[in-house]
Amino acid sequence: MVPFSLLLRSRLPSAIRRLPKGAPIRNTAIMAEGLQPASVVVLPRALAPAFESFCQANRGPLPMLGQSEPEKVLPRLSAVPDRRTICPQFQKYEFGICTGILASLEEYSEQLKDMVTFIMDCSFSIDEALEQAGMPRRDPAGPSHAGAYKTTVPCATIAGFCCPLVVTMRPIPKDKLERLLQAAHSIGGQKGHLVHVGDPELLGIKELSKPDYGNYVECRPEDVPVFWPSQLTSLEAAVSCKAPLAFASTPGCTVKILTDTVSPANCPTPxxxxxxxxxxxxxxxxxxxxAAAVQKIRGLESAIAIDPGSRGIGYLLHKDELLRAALSLSHARSVLVTTGFPTHFNHEPPEETDGPPGAIALAAFLQALGKETSMVVDQRALSLHTKLVEEAVKQGVLTTPIPILTYQGGSVEDAQAFLCKDGDPKSPRFDHLVAIERAGRAADGSYYNARKMNIKHLVDPIDDLFLAAQKIPGISSTGVGDGGNELGMGKVKKAVKKFIRNGDVIACDVEADFAVIAGRKNAGHPGAEPSPEWSLRHCGHGSRWAAFLRCSR
Incomplete structure (x- = not known):
């Protein structure tokens, strides 16, 4: 899963409209009778700048509409239901502990003089998105609101504000995911973005049936759990600072704030x-x-699969393998890259020249995204790759050196110990393995070049890591190749045996989750081996990360 700070930068607006300090709250969306649903956090004035910075650093779960002096907004929020209020209750916190639930804050008028009210946007409605998508609403059991969960995804820490992301979940039938996604986008724009679709454990949620707030909404066998950021993240943030006195809206309750303007952030992104x-x-x-990014990646997939040597690699191509590999890598926090295919036996070292620069270029891009990146190579090629990394740092391609590892093989336990902390499959060191033009093990246990020459004596058993990863949930893998004898091409071995010369002997038997077929050079620059600097300069945008994977012999 992608680090949350990166998620915010990639999916959410570049700025949230803020109101001048002390000004009456004026919000950001047209609502019935000019009213906007919101939640409230009231903090001591001394903490206001830090909390404002905290909200700016975590715009996804904390879309702040503005801040105001308490007397300009809180007197409207009384215990008497009227058209300006929805469940107007507050929780009182002292040093991070809830010490009471209040119908109004009138008795704290003196303390409020030295406090600031923050208004958090709650205008996006998941239930409205469900209705627009034509899906019946499933109310949670009992009178409470739908469940919300504390995750293990940390929000960016500012001063004393440090808390996990809180999310809310709705179960969605698998065949209606696309419809719901588009409905949420159409009515909420940036605010309709969800943060996760799938296994709740990837967010650190152990049991969906036990939410931290509200009541569980049951998942059926055909359902997929879908998660959105919850405004309750602001409650966790208010608790984290352990202020002597603070107030917040009660979970499940919102207030309505007078509005008269429209925010561009509330509209779908054109x-x-x-x-x-x-x-x-x-x-x-x-x-x-x-959809635009999908089309670009599909175009790139077609371009890199061009077969200039007429070797038959077009038969190996599976549509959208590059797309899925790119998306999977975008969620990874730690990536292990490997390369190395010895073919030039009269050279020292005998490596091909296209795999190593492609691996360095990919490592540079991943490093630029803030992902931990390491390389694992053959023992005999350790010096070569160490020099490549040193040169890449010297020329500014890499900002800092990346670890260069070796793996000599052994048992299944050895491979698991290499991939996981203390050998525990529940604690993988890497989220994604990438093999770029790496010799792959054939069915008979040997390694072959295109001419059926056995090169096993030059290849360390790094394939064992890919085999072990298949049994460790949370580690995905990508193999990049052009001849079918590269690590990861076991996924297309039937086609390799049928359509590639000598395929019945040389076909790699070890699968990767994604098999990227590339008949072009490292960075898509025909007729030349690009330098790492060229690769980084021309492949530095997220929608084109896969250009690093264009490798061939």
């Missing part, structure tokens, strides 16, 4: 149509991407 794609079955995981 030209952006979201799509949802499955990228993993175990654990179940879907990813969201714009």
């Amino acid at each position: 030209g952006v149509v979201p799509e949802v794609h499955a990228i993993s079955k175990d654990p179940l995981h879907y990813s969201i991407v714009s």
